[in-house]
Amino acid sequence: MEKIEIPQEENKILEGQRKVMYVTDESGHFERQKYGSSAEEFATQVAVEEFEQLCKESLERIKNNESSPIEFFMYKNRMDLPTLCSVVGMFAFRVKRHLKMKHFKKLNDKILQRYCEAFDIRLQELKEFKA
Amino acid sequence: MSRTFEHSQFAHCESGVISTLLTSYGLKISEPMAFGITSSLSFVYLPVVKISNMPLIAYRNLPKNIIRNISKVLGITMVKKHYKNPLEANADLTKFVEENQLVGLQTSVFYLPYFPKDMRFHFNAHNLLVVGKEGSDYTISDPVFEDLVTCDEKELTKARFARGIFAPKGFLYYPQHIPENIDLGKVIKKAIIKNAKTLLTPFPYAGVKGMRTLAKKIAKLKLDNNERYVKNFLTHIVRMQEEIGTGGGGFRFLYAAFLQEAKGYGLDESKLQEASELFVKSGNALREFALLCVESSKKTQKFSPQAISEKLIEASMFEEKACKILKTL
Numbered sequence: 366m367e368k369i370e371i372p373q374e375e376n377k378i379l380e381g382q383r384k385v386m387y388v389t390d391e392s393g394h395f396e397r398q399k400y401g402s403s404a405e406e407f408a409t410q411v412a413v414e415e416f417e418q419l420c421k422e423s424l425e426r427i428k429n430n431e432s433s434p435i436e437f438f439m440y441k442n443r444m445d446l447p448t449l450c451s452v453v454g455m456f457a458f459r460v461k462r463h464l465k466m467k468h469f470k471k472l473n474d475k476i477l478q479r480y481c482e483a484f485d486i487r488l489q490e491l492k493e494f495k496a
Numbered sequence: 497m498s499r500t501f502e503h504s505q506f507a508h509c510e511s512g513v514i515s516t517l518l519t520s521y522g523l524k525i526s527e528p529m530a531f532g533i534t535s536s537l538s539f540v541y542l543p544v545v546k547i548s549n550m551p552l553i554a555y556r557n558l559p560k561n562i563i564r565n566i567s568k569v570l571g572i573t574m575v576k577k578h579y580k581n582p583l584e585a586n587a588d589l590t591k592f593v594e595e596n597q598l599v600g601l602q603t604s605v606f607y608l609p610y611f612p613k614d615m616r617f618h619f620n621a622h623n624l625l626v627v628g629k630e631g632s633d634y635t636i637s638d639p640v641f642e643d644l645v646t647c648d649e650k651e652l653t654k655a656r657f658a659r660g661i662f663a664p665k666g667f668l669y670y671p672q673h674i675p676e677n678i679d680l681g682k683v684i685k686k687a688i689i690k691n692a693k694t695l696l697t698p699f700p701y702a703g704v705k706g707m708r709t710l711a712k713k714i715a716k717l718k719l720d721n722n723e724r725y726v727k728n729f730l731t732h733i734v735r736m737q738e739e740i741g742t743g744g745g746g747f748r749f750l751y752a753a754f755l756q757e758a759k760g761y762g763l764d765e766s767k768l769q770e771a772s773e774l775f776v777k778s779g780n781a782l783r784e785f786a787l788l789c790v791e792s793s794k795k796t797q798k799f800s801p802q803a804i805s806e807k808l809i810e811a812s813m814f815e816e817k818a819c820k821i822l823k824t825l
Contacts (some may be wrong), residue, residue, distance in 0.1 A: 367777050367780065369749060369779065369780065372783075378612060378615060379615070382612070382640075382641060384505075384507075384640060385505050385506065385507055386507050386749060386750075387746070387752070388749065394756070395749070395752070395757075397506070404786050404790045405734070405735075407734075407794065408731040408732075408735040408786075409614055411727060411731040411793065412728075415728055442606075443616070443617055443618060444618060445547070447546075447660065448659075448660040451659040451661075452659045452660065454659075
């Protein structure tokens with residue numbers, strides 16, 4: 366039987382937890398064993414950092430009056446456009462408009478409230494957001 | 497169900513939950529068995545479906561496939577409930593817990609507070625079991641975790657009603673009736689042949705062909721001015737395989753374990769052994785493939801799309817061979 370290499374590296378993302386996978390013992394039987402993978406750690410980190418980067422870029426655009434705070438909170442909550450649309454229950458073309466500062470300024474509280482619920486923040490926080 | 501519930505950790509959430517659930521309702525079934533008889537091994541690469549701007553890549557069948565198919569192949573009556581009203585969903589769940597009835601739930605990882613912060617992404621098809629309730633805290637047996645965990649009522653409800661792709665809509669399930677005298681040998685044979693056929697599909701974005709299509713796409717990757725995308729793309733493949741999937745070629749090892757277990761049921765043992773070994777080889781190749789992806793995205797000098805692509809094709813060769821053997825079972 367071909368051997369299965371189990372990585373036993375550190376994975377900080379899991380905060381001390383370890384996951385299991387199936388490996389073969391000497392007699393070729395399968396059993397579950399704990400493992401840690403640094404490849405997995407790195408991949409997750411890149412995804413987390415990508416969202417942080419998107420947040421940062423969004424803040425820049427908010428400063429330039431291009432993007433709205435909704436865009437920032439979307440990335441902060443690790444959402445993409447389809448996810449946000451589904452959470453607030455609006456069509457993509459509408460949400461896309463709301464991501465722009467000039468349209469955001471005209472939004473009423475009722476619409477803004479829907480975004481606040483999606484991001485779990487108070488209305489004030491969204492309205493008075495300063496980049 | 498007895499009062500004493502023993503938590504165990506599994507390689508994959510859905511097959512783990514089904515294995516514990518059926519075992520506690522009286523049908524002893526292992527995780528690899530649950531995964532195998534539902535023909536869950538797969539590969540899908542769908543560039544048109546985007547998740548956070550990345551193509552959909554999956555190393556097993558769609559979420560909920562195991563729950564859906566296990567009742568079909570074994571003739572089990574499953575109660576499957578969706579809810580519109582979160583309050584009603586919660587009241588129902590509390591009732592089940594008080595009656596000491598084990599139930600499975602579909603949730604979103606993002607809203608589960610016991611998950612490490614950096615693991616919390618909007619992945620809506622995470623399965624877990626609820627085993628108890630104290631005050632407003634549910635005791636949860638989450639197959640990914642080493643021990644039992646707790647989660648507040650409010651947060652669990654939020655996780656059950658997350659929206660987006662694969663939205664759970666409060667999905668709750670448990671077996672109602674399990675038939676006696678199940679002829680597992682027959683079920684296993686049928687499931688293996690079905691799985692082998694789906695992996696050999698001529699559709700270029702699934703199965704063995706899907707792996708080659710993805711390999712071709714990787715081989716064409718170019719770094720110039722595109723570093724951020726390349727890095728995200730390569731690590732996305734790894735994440736789908738490792739984090740959402742399970743340890744390197746985890747699903748391949750899981751399937752190999754199933755083929756090994758299938759030996760006791762009067763099927764051609766030498767074929768099962770050969771195929772099992774091929775899937776282990778494919779799993780190992782996939783792990784090396786993941787390591788190459790990570791290496792390439794860590795250092796641009798080491799960027800070698802050709803090598804990554806060849807590794808994936810190597811894995812697909814093993815799987816093609818294994819499936820061709822299994823088809824003749």
